[in-house]
Amino acid sequence: MAADSESKLQLVHRHIRQFPDFPKKGILFRDICPILKDPAALTAVIDLFEEHARKNYKQVDLVIGLDARGFLFGPLLAQRLGVGFVLVRKKGKLPGATVSVAYDLEYGTAEAEIQEDAVAPGQKVLLIDDLLATGGTLFAACELMRKQQAEVLGCMVIIELKELNGSDKLKPHSVFSLLQY
Numbered sequence: 001m002a003a004d005s006e007s008k009l010q011l012v013h014r015h016i017r018q019f020p021d022f023p024k025k026g027i028l029f030r031d032i033c034p035i036l037k038d039p040a041a042l043t044a045v046i047d048l049f050e051e052h053a054r055k056n057y058k059q060v061d062l063v064i065g066l067d068a069r070g071f072l073f074g075p076l077l078a079q080r081l082g083v084g085f086v087l088v089r090k091k092g093k094l095p096g097a098t099v100s101v102a103y104d105l106e107y108g109t110a111e112a113e114i115q116e117d118a119v120a121p122g123q124k125v126l127l128i129d130d131l132l133a134t135g136g137t138l139f140a141a142c143e144l145m146r147k148q149q150a151e152v153l154g155c156m157v158i159i160e161l162k163e164l165n166g167s168d169k170l171k172p173h174s175v176f177s178l179l180q181y
Contacts, residue, residue, distance in 0.1 A: 005048060005051065008044035008047055008048055009044075009048065009178060009179070011040060011041050011044045012035060012041055012044050012045055012048070012158065012178055012179065013179055014041075015032075015034040015035045015038055015041040016030050016031065016032060016034070016035070016158075016159065016179070017030070017031040017033070017034055018030055018031070019031060030131070030159050030181065032069065032130050032131075032158060032159070035158070036072060042076075045073060045158060045178065046073065046076045046077055046080060048178055049073070049077045049128070049156055049176075049178075050077060050080045050081065052156065052176050053077070053081060053126060053156075054081075056153075056154070056176075057124070057126070057153045057154070059124050060081055060083055060124055060125070060126055060153060061083055061084070061123040061124045061125060062078070062083055062084050062085065062086050062119060062123055062124075062125045062126075062150075063075075063077050063078035063081065063083060063084075063085050063086070063125070063126050063128055064085075064086045064087075064088055064114075064119070064125050064126065064127045064128065064141060064145070065085060065086070065087060065088065065127075065128050065129070066088050066112075066127065066128070066129040066137055066138065066141055067087065067088060067089045067090050067093070067112070069129060069130035069131070070088070070127075070128045070129040070130065071087065072130070073128055073130065073158070074128045077126075077128060077156075086114060086115075086118045086119060086125075087114065087115075087118075088112050088113070088114050088127075088140075088141045088144060089112070089113060089114070090110065090111070090112065090113075091110070091111035091112070091113050093113075094113060094114070094115050095115075096115055096116070096117075097115065097116040097117070098113040098114060098115055098116055099113060099114055099115075099116050099144060099147050099148065100112065100113035100144075101113070101140045101143040101144050101147065102140075103136045103137065103139060103140035103143075104136055105136060110140075111140075112137065112140040112141060112144060113144070114144050114148070118148075119145065119148040119150045120148075120150070121148065121149035121150065122149065122150070122151065123148075123150045123151070124150070124151045124153050125145055125150050125151065125152055125153060126152075126153050126154055126155075126156060127141050127142065127145070127152060127154070127155045127156065128155075128156045128157070129155075129156075129157050130157060130158050130159065131157055131158065131159045131160075131161070132155070132157040132159070132160040132161065132166040132167065132170075132175060132177060133161045133164045133166055134164050134165075134166050134169065135164075135165075135166030135167065135168070135169035135170050136166075136169070138155050138157075138166070138169075138170055138175075139169050139170055142155070142170060142173055152173050154173060154174040154175065154176055155170055155173055155174070155175045155176070156175075156176045156177075157175065157176070157177045157178070158177070158178050158179060159177065159178070159179050159180075159181065160175065160177035160179070160180045160181070161180075161181055162180050162181065
């Protein structure tokens with residue numbers, strides 16, 4: 001990795017705060033809010049995502065952002081790539097006709113959805129979120145893309161919690177993570 005990219009990664013890493021025992025005892029929460037507060041750190045994140053996308057994907061038609069933190073980074077990346085941005089939301093948050101997928105959470109299930117006309121068959125998409133843990137939400141988004149007959153080029157996250165093996169759940173889709181813990 002180029003020295004410039006390495007310095008950007010270090011900047012991003014310095015702007016992630018850790019909160020032990022949040023939201024419950026035994027969890028070490030990694031907070032990305034300081035990245036959003038610092039223009040240089042936010043720019044570094046989008047630069048690194050853009051660099052990866054341009055290097056690895058000849059054509060990207062849409063960036064798909066996951067509710068809710070994917071909404072923070074996805075539009076910025078889409079703008080840089082000159083493509084559109086689409087929301088994947090929690091069930092019941094989008095108007096009009098939607099397509100939904102149920103997925104498992106640690107304690108139950110949830111549903112993710114997109115507007116029915118948001119993604120056309122054959123479109124090449126990148127999925128983006130802030131964190132990959134168990135992979136449930138990103139897996140649901142991949143399933144939504146499959147239902148819409150879109151081609152998932154890959155998934156992009158700032159943080160991947162490797163010990164939870166979320167990337168295994170997403171195979172055969174690739175996962176690009178800026179930082180792994």
